[in-house]
Amino acid sequence: MSARFIRPTRVDAAFNAVVGFSTRIGLPLAGSRVLAVRGRSSGEWRTTPVNPLRVGGAEYLVAPRGHAQWVRNIRVSGGGELRAGRRAVAFRAVEVADVDKPPILRAYLKAWAWEVGRFFEGVDANSPDERLAEIAPGFPVFRIERVGS
16 A cells, blocks of 8 residues: 655645745744755655644644645754744754544644645544544654754
């Protein structure tokens, strides 16, 4: 079985461009950030808008589309930066085990379902823990550990 990934549509690409631009100029949409991660082959910075999430005092990044390029890059690089306007916060990324994802996925859906709920294919914040555990392998999650904070 191949790793789950939902390719962005043209509408998604346009939405991401608007969110990314507004976040880059210092006007993040509902707490969005621009994730910057070094490319696993090129070493060049790659950026994409993301929705950081705080749960139980920890901060997380969830990949609603699945095993996207930023996920593959962060697994190799081990971290990156979260940017908004002129501010960039460096972090280390620790991948969360599937068994630990259900409460994070539930919180993510409560906060961001209006934007990313369609990628969860019928699962929502009210779904049982068993269902969230079932889908967990298709949704990479990383705990963010800020560097120098």
